[in-house]
Amino acid sequence: MSLLQPEAGLLFWMVLSFGVVFFVLAKYAFPVILKMVEERKAYIDNSLKLADETNAQLELLKAEGEKIITKAREEQVTILNDALSLKEQIINEARNEAKAEAAKQLEAVRKQIRKEQADAILEVRSQVAVLAVDIAEKVIRMQLNDKEKHMGMINRLIDEGDNKTMMQ
Amino acid sequence: MTSNGFEIVVRSLLVACLSLLISLPVAAQEDTNKEIDVKEIVFDHIFDSYEWHITEWGDHPVAIPLPVIVKAEESGWHLFLSSKLHNGHVYQGLYIASEGEYKGKIVEKNSQGVEIRPLDISITKNTFSLLLSSFVLIVIMLSVTRFYKSNKHKKAPGGFIGMMEVVILTIYEDVVIKCVGKDYKRYAPYLLTVFFFVLFNNLMGLIPIFPGGANVTGNIAITLVLSICTFIAINVFGTKEYWKEILWPEVPVWMKLPIPMMPVLELVGIFTKPFALTIRLMANIMAGHAAVLGLTSLVFVTVSMGPTINTSMTIGSVLFCVFMNCIELLVAFIQAYVFTMLSAVFIGLSRVESHHKKKTIE
Numbered sequence: 001m002s003l004l005q006p007e008a009g010l011l012f013w014m015v016l017s018f019g020v021v022f023f024v025l026a027k028y029a030f031p032v033i034l035k036m037v038e039e040r041k042a043y044i045d046n047s048l049k050l051a052d053e054t055n056a057q058l059e060l061l062k063a064e065g066e067k068i069i070t071k072a073r074e075e076q077v078t079i080l081n082d083a084l085s086l087k088e089q090i091i092n093e094a095r096n097e098a099k100a101e102a103a104k105q106l107e108a109v110r111k112q113i114r115k116e117q118a119d120a121i122l123e124v125r126s127q128v129a130v131l132a133v134d135i136a137e138k139v140i141r142m143q144l145n146d147k148e149k150h151m152g153m154i155n156r157l158i159d160e161g162d163n164k165t166m167m168q
Numbered sequence: 169m170t171s172n173g174f175e176i177v178v179r180s181l182l183v184a185c186l187s188l189l190i191s192l193p194v195a196a197q198e199d200t201n202k203e204i205d206v207k208e209i210v211f212d213h214i215f216d217s218y219e220w221h222i223t224e225w226g227d228h229p230v231a232i233p234l235p236v237i238v239k240a241e242e243s244g245w246h247l248f249l250s251s252k253l254h255n256g257h258v259y260q261g262l263y264i265a266s267e268g269e270y271k272g273k274i275v276e277k278n279s280q281g282v283e284i285r286p287l288d289i290s291i292t293k294n295t296f297s298l299l300l301s302s303f304v305l306i307v308i309m310l311s312v313t314r315f316y317k318s319n320k321h322k323k324a325p326g327g328f329i330g331m332m333e334v335v336i337l338t339i340y341e342d343v344v345i346k347c348v349g350k351d352y353k354r355y356a357p358y359l360l361t362v363f364f365f366v367l368f369n370n371l372m373g374l375i376p377i378f379p380g381g382a383n384v385t386g387n388i389a390i391t392l393v394l395s396i397c398t399f400i401a402i403n404v405f406g407t408k409e410y411w412k413e414i415l416w417p418e419v420p421v422w423m424k425l426p427i428p429m430m431p432v433l434e435l436v437g438i439f440t441k442p443f444a445l446t447i448r449l450m451a452n453i454m455a456g457h458a459a460v461l462g463l464t465s466l467v468f469v470t471v472s473m474g475p476t477i478n479t480s481m482t483i484g485s486v487l488f489c490v491f492m493n494c495i496e497l498l499v500a501f502i503q504a505y506v507f508t509m510l511s512a513v514f515i516g517l518s519r520v521e522s523h524h525k526k527k528t529i530e
Contacts, residue, residue, distance in 0.1 A: 003454075006389035007216060007273075009237075009289040010298075014393040017302040021365055022397075026357030029309040033336060034356060036316035043322045 206465040210458050214383050215272060216292045218250035218264065222378060229254075232378070234296055238262060239287040240276050250290070262286070297382035298390065301372045305364055308332070339363050339508060347512035351519050355512070358401060362394060363508040370453060370500030374493065385503070386454030388446065395442035398511040403438065406518035413520065414438065441514050445507060452503050456496040463488045 140150075212221075220232035233251035240246060243261060252259040253274070256266060265275045265283060274290065275283045291299070315329050325333055344359050345352045369390070372380040384390055414434040416424065423430045463485050470481040 002215070004388055006392050007292075007387075008287070009292065010216065010294055010387060010389040011393060012289050013291075013295040013298060014390050017298055018365060018393055018397070021302045021305055022358065022361045024306050025309050025361045025364070029313045030336075030357040030360045032313045033316050033333070034340060036319065036322075037333065037337065040322045040324070 204465065204468050206462060206469060209465055210461045213461055214386060214454055214457060216294045216387065217272070218253065218274065218290060218292055220293050220296065220378065234291045234293065236262075236274065236290040237288075238274055238290060241278055241284065241286060293382050294384050294387055294390070297372060297380070297384050298369065300379055301368045301384070302365070304372075305368045309364070336360060339505075343505070343509045343512050347509060348516045349519055354405075355401065355515055358397070359508050359512050359515075362397070362511060363504050366394070366449065366507050367500060367504035370504060371497075373453060373457065374496055374500060383454060383457050386450055386452075386457055388450050391446045391450040394449070394507070395445040398445060398514065399438075399442040401511070402441070402514045402518045405515075407520060409520045409522045410518045441510075445510060449503050449507050452499055456492070456499055460489060460492050460496065463492060 218236060219234055222230045222232065224230065231251075231254075233249040233254075236246065236248055236250050236253070238246045240261060246260050246262060248259060253262065253264050256263060261276050262274050263276075265271055265273055268283060270283065270285050273285060274288055276286050278284050309332075312329050312332050315325055319325070324330070339360055340356060343363075344356045348355050348359070366385055369384040373382060373384055373386070375381055414437075415431050417430045417434060419430050466485040467478070467482045470478045473481075
């Protein structure tokens with residue numbers, strides 16, 4: 001049977017066409033397709049890995065961020081506390097300074113007052129002395145008529161003056 | 169998207185069935201008083217022909233003439249359309265033999281008046297179909313490749329290209345990588361080419377209208393060339409260990425000397441592998457074509473048995489035809505797959521490493 005007898009013409013064309021198909025596909029088609037598919041596979045794998053890594057990093061960053069926030073909060077609290085104490089300190093200082101200033105002024109005023117008192121006393125004293133001299137003049141003028149009385153008084157005054165100096 | 173492609177194939181198969189039903193009655197009308205020769209119808213289809221016979225319109229055959237390329241022994245090269253040889257015409261000393269050893273082939277008479285066969289590389293029906301599907305295969309594969317070349321963003325393809333990718337990867341991962349072993353990269357282009365070549369020709373053979381329907385992969389010349397290619401791939405690139413296992417296998421010495429029983433068996437095995445590939449593919453596809461044609465012929469054979477039997481047989485025949493075509497669709501894929509897989513397995517066997525090496529690795 002010629003069923004199992006290959007025909008030369010068909011053999012020739014088959015060798016030719018299969019050869020061409022094999023040459024073209026094996027050179028230009030399949031290597032490119034397989035390479036691209038493999039590259040895509042690698043690309044996808046890489047992307048997945050990258051995504052995982054990124055996620056992990058994101059988690060890390062998140063944790064770090066939270067850490068930073070809590071730290072900031074703590075710092076905020078300490079800063080506030082510091083500010084409060086500083087405020088109080090400043091107020092206290094101001095108060096103390098004010099007190100000191102006031103005391104100084106008071107002191108000055110007191111000194112002034114004392115000085116003025118002393119001045120006033122001195123003035124009063126000098127006026128009193130003048131007055132006393134005046135009075136004494138008047139008294140002396142009045143009593144020059146009576147010699148004895150006059151003498152008596154002079155003695156008394158001298159005594160008094162002696163007492164005073166003795167006492168001193 | 170894959171289901172879409174599948175739908176197209178199924179539809180074309182249905183169209184195929186219908187057109188067979190339409191074309192055959194016309195062919196049968198011509199000889200109403202003659203018995204229908206189913207065998208002739210089937211074998212006419214299974215064998216090659218110089219023209220592409222489509223149908224007969226009344227007494228007039230509708231056929232597409234194909235170029236005849238012949239180198240006659242004395243008159244040299246001839247190139248003309250096959251329509252010149254129609255109805256037994258003699259053209260430039262050449263004619264189609266109606267009987268004898270070269271029945272249905274172009275022959276010439278030599279000086280002694282003996283019918284001889286000239287060198288004949290005509291574009292026959294099978295050749296034409298073969299060239300066409302080769303061309304289509306190249307165009308499709310290169311267009312698929314172009315997508316990957318221009319695809320810089322490494323997007324996954326959709327539609328037809330996606331379907332092709334699935335098929336390519338199925339063969340590549342399930343057959344090539346698993347069966348060939350560690351040298352799979354070297355053999356992948358060949359095995360993939362074989363797969364798609366066989367698959368395309370199988371599928372083209374299932375389309376019964378003009379550009380398809382030829383019994384290409386059911387012809388021994390086609391499968392022979394394919395298995396010779398596999399034979400070369402197996403034996404030319406076989407490892408030392410492969411040849412050692414053939415010529416000096418690890419069996420008791422009396423099986424090798426003085427009569428080299430095992431080496432002879434192994435040497436026979438070298439040739440039976442491609443032979444099995446050749447016959448398996450050819451027989452499967454040819455049988456499929458024959459079965460579909462035989463079932464369709466049932467309609468016309470039963471005409472003489474009365475309308476009741478004829479009607480019931482017609483319904484049965486159409487149902488069986490649809491069923492057979494579905495099976496043939498499956499067979500088209502399975503045979504391409506099996507051819508590729510066995511080629512890959514044989515190649516993998518020829519790439520064996522030394523057993524001692526293997527043990528140390530294990």
